[in-house]
Amino acid sequence: MKTGMFALASGLLALVFLPALPATGWLIAMLVLALMALPFRTYPLAFFLMGLSWACFSAQWALNDRLSLKLDGQTRWVEGWVAGLPQQTDDGVRFDLIDGRSRKARLPQHIRVSWRGGPPVRSGERWRLAISLKRPSGLLNFHGFDREAWLLARRIGATGSVKDGERLAPARNAWRDGLRQRLLAVDAQGREAGLAALVLGDGSGLSATDWQILQDTGTVHLLVISGQHIGLLAGLIYGLVAGLARYGVWPRGWPWLPWACGLAFAATLSYGLLAGFGVPVQRACVMVGLVLLWRLRFRHLGVWWPLLLAFNGVLILEPLASLQAGFWLSFAAVAVLILAFSGRLGPWSPWQVWTRPQCVIAIGLFPVLLGLGLPISMSAPLANLVAVPWISLVVLPLALLGTALLAVPFVGEGLLWLAGGALQGLFVGLGWLAGYAPAWVPAQVPLAAWLISLLGAVLLLLPKGVPLRLLGWPMLLLAVFPPREPVPYGQVEVLQLDVGQGQSLILRTRNHTLVYDAGPRSGALDLGARVVLPSLKKLGVGSLDLLLLSHADADHAGGAAAVARGMPIRRVVGGETEGLPAFLGTQPCVSGEQWQWDGVMFEMWQWPDAIGGNAKSCVLQVQANGERLLLTGDIDRDAERALLNSSLAVPTDWLQAPHHGSRSSSSRPFLQRLAPRSVLISRGRGNAFGHPHPQVMERYRALGSRVYDSAEQGAVRVQLGAFAEPVVARGQRRFWRERLP
Known part of the structure; x- marks a missing residue:
């Protein structure tokens, strides 16, 4: 079997x-x-x-169940119920709409929407909303977060933004939302959102700073309900009944073992119901149920059999769970602990019981985190050494007991006040540790090196005395310093990132790295921090030789500050120095400045008569083995006309479409002189500016230019100087991605 x-x-x-x-x-x-x-x-x-x-x-x-192509981009009136727990944001609210109905249109069962400036929305309410609908999509970069897979795993068939709406019916069966409102209303010394995360699994109230601290210290699992919390509660209930029976307090007519197992499993299901039954909770509930069944009836099952049954049980209930990183981390953590603790001879001292789990988790999850492309916290063993018992034995019991006793005047609120204070103290310590040792974003590791590191981790988890066990250390560390294939001399690797309605390109020669534009920033959404900086680190870049900002607009230079904070930059050049952060020390773009890196020629140009804005964009020409690339920023027709009188006005193999392909750029004389073989367009899907304009696209087609559009194909990698075909992110076939046209 x-x-x-x-x-x-x-x-x-x-x-x-x-x-x-x-x-x-x-x-x-x-x-x-x-x-x-x-x-x-x-x-x-x-x-x-x-x-x-x-x-x-x-x-x-x-x-x-995805939104049909003909409805993509349309605004429709939709009636539906609010599901889950709506998330309040700085500028509005996000929530899930289920059972949506619209006239003469079939809609997905599950739609995720955002409402900028919208009113408070409660779970269980029925609304009539005017929604601008979109098919599930997201930025797609090499080795980056795949939002399409994330949406599919949650069976979200469409996304959208609400333009207007009216409430049709009050909330129904909204006890979780009501409980959340009560938790957020109590005085928990500023940690009300943290308690809501522990009790209900709702982390939407945590700030970006809190999440960063948790990520840097490897303690995210403590503030979202996981198997640890479920198992702890079940263990407490089981131990309570067993203790009562041992000291003769339990009723003699009630067999204590069935009652202990039954009550423990009932507590498990109740806590899972509070948490909304996410994948970690599903796994934990199935695991606890199997362990209790084993304790009650089948004591010969062993330790691996319940894990395998839980693994299959979760995937049978939701096969798409395997698309989520949390699924792999959840089961991997349990498997690591089983491998580390099973088969040991002799008892461990209390010190070993306290410290060894964190060490083996750090070793065992290292290759898993590496394979998933997630940041790795170097301080996680130390942080969890204190945080795990503090959350498990102090904060969580106080939070659950306080929540259960909220109806009792002063008692429940007092317990939650104590829990919030304990949580705040923990965050103070974690914040200090995160500032001292932030999470490490490792470079992309070749498959062979990753497999060797995985084998090394398994060897290190085996008992002492196993032959060749110590060889696991160099095998594991191979992933930290993996072998890399350098960029060939005389060539440059060009990577146009998918940053939505903005622009950022990474150019690497054998020994140098240049970033042209740093991606957009809008409010709390900083793609310099979310896309550009992680992409640099995934490429193994430790410092930048040059950050060239075409001009100061937020869609091109908004992410510059995040990139500068994340790694050393030797020099920053901008088409506009005003409007950029002073600490960057931006130098002005100088027309005619040339330099050579590893056999690759670079030259900058700027229209001398430009007053400011788009026309002042700093243009960069790159030439490698006779193959040319021209990066134009947002220059307009007047600037293009001036460029035709410069040394850069020569036939070009690769052209970055000026101003994202807007109608005000890519003039016919400019394109005829450059005659680009291929064109790069960086823009957001369904953007409000209509980029690229149909007339511009017609001009490119008339020239026979091949267009690579980030909104359609994701990130694009070009090996300039090799005259080779580019590689596009969407070219990596996955069943959940739409096929290339």
Whole structure:
């Protein structure tokens, strides 16, 4: 049976690696083949096919529930119910709408919307909303966060922004939202949002600074309900009943063991209901249920069997859970602890019981975090050494007990006040530690090096005395200093990042790195911090030789401050020095300035008669082995006319479309002189400016230029000097991504 369960898990997980889903006919054929294999006892094949076919059916169901192409970008009046816990933001509210109905249009069952400046929205209310609908999409960069997969895993079929709306019916069955409002209304010494996260699994009230502290110290799992919280509560209830029975207080007519297991599981389900039954909670509930069943009836199951059953149980309930990083981290953490603690001879001292779990978790999850492309906290073992028992034994019991006793005057609020103070004290310590040792964003590791580091981690988790165990250290550290293939001499790797309605390009020669524009910033959304800086670190860049900001507009220079805070920059040049942060020390763009890096030629140009704004953009020409790239910023037709009289007005292989392809740029004489073979366009999908303009696109088509649009193809990588075809992020086939046109 274990072999069959392993095969079932393999079939369910195979979904993640499919570039496209099989046709319905093939899925039916797989099911028929699985049923035919059962009488011949070929259980592994049968279970694998059943798992794969179920996962594919479920994924296809989610894909079919996406917003249709004809409704993409349209504004429709939609009636639906508010689901989950709405998230209040600085400029409005975000929430999920389910069972949406619109006249003469079929809508997805689940729509995520944002309402800038909107009124308070409560869970369970029915609203009629005017929503500008969009198909699920997001920025797509190499080794970056895949928002399309994230949305599909949550079965969100559309997103949108609310233009107007009216409440049709008051809230119904909104007890979680009501409880959240009560928690947020009490005095918890400024940590009301943290208590809501612990009790309800709602982290929307935590500030960006709080999240950064938790990420830097590797303690995010403590402020979102995870298996640790579920297991702790079940253990407390079980231990309470066992203790009462041991000292003769438990009623003699009630067998204590069934009652202990039943009450512990009831507490588990109740806490899971509070938390909204996310993937970590599902896994924890199934695991606790299996452990209690094992304790009650089947004591010969071993330690791995419940984990495998829980793994399959979660994936059968939601096959798309495997698209979420939390799924892998949740099960990997449990597997690491089982591997580290099982098979040990002799008891451990209290000091070892306290310290070793954090050490083995740090070692075991290192390759997992690396494979998922997530930041790695170097201070996590030390932080969790204090934070885990503090949250588990002090903050969480006070928070749960205070929540349960809120109806009792002063008692519940007093307990929550104490819990908030304890949580605030913890955040003070974590904040100090995060400032001293922020999270490390490792460079991308080749697959072979990652597999070696994974094997090294497994070796280190084995008991002492295992042959070659100490070889795990150099194998694990190979991922920290992986072998890299340098950029060939005389060539430059050009990476146009997908930063939405903005622009940022990374140019790397063998020994130098230049960033042209740093992406947009709008309010709290800083793509310099979210996309540009992580992309540099994923490339293994430790410092910048030059940050060149074409001009001071927020969509080009907004992320400059975040990039400068994240890594050393030797020199900053800008088409406009005014409007940029003073600490950057921006130098003005000088027309005609040339330099050479590793056999690659660079030259800057700026229209001398430009007064300011777009026309003052600093233009950069790059030439590698005779292949040319021209980066133009947001120059307009007048600046283009002036550029035609410069040395840069020569046939160009790659042209960054001026001003995102707007109608005010890309004039016919300019394009005819440059005759670009390929064009790069950086813009946001469905942007309000209408970029790129249809007339501009027609001019590019008339020239026979190939257009690479970040909104359609994601990030683009060009090996300038090799005269090779570019690589686009959307070219990496995944079943949840729309195919390239």
